Amino acid sequence: MSTTPDLLRTKWIKSSYSGNGGGTCVEWAPAHAPSGTIPVRDSKRPTGPILHLPTTAFADLVSALKDGALGS
Structure with missing residues (x-):
């Protein structure tokens, strides 16, 4: 999926x-x-590419990362 115009001006945050x-x-x-x-x-x-994760899937991903469930 390529960058759409509304994402060109979006503020992106780097993961800590x-x-x-x-x-x-x-x-x-x-x-x-x-x-x-x-x-x-x-x-x-x-x-791009850009993944568009449902908010619940994103929250689950962040939780798994914090818990170390996905390795280092």
């Missing part, structure tokens, strides 16, 4: 779990939560 080096950065766009989905992308590829 991404670290500062190595280029392994995940970004998300919290302003889109009211739409029912959270856009997620690789910061190295800001023009």
Whole structure:
């Protein structure tokens, strides 16, 4: 899925779990939560692809990461 015009001006937030080096950065766009989905992308590829996760799936993903359920 490519970047849509409404996402071009969106404020993207880098995950605190991404670290500062190595280029392994995940970004998300919290302003889109009211739409029912959270856009997620690789910061190295800001023009796409972008995953649009349902808010419940995004919350489950964050919980799994915090709990270490997905490894390091």
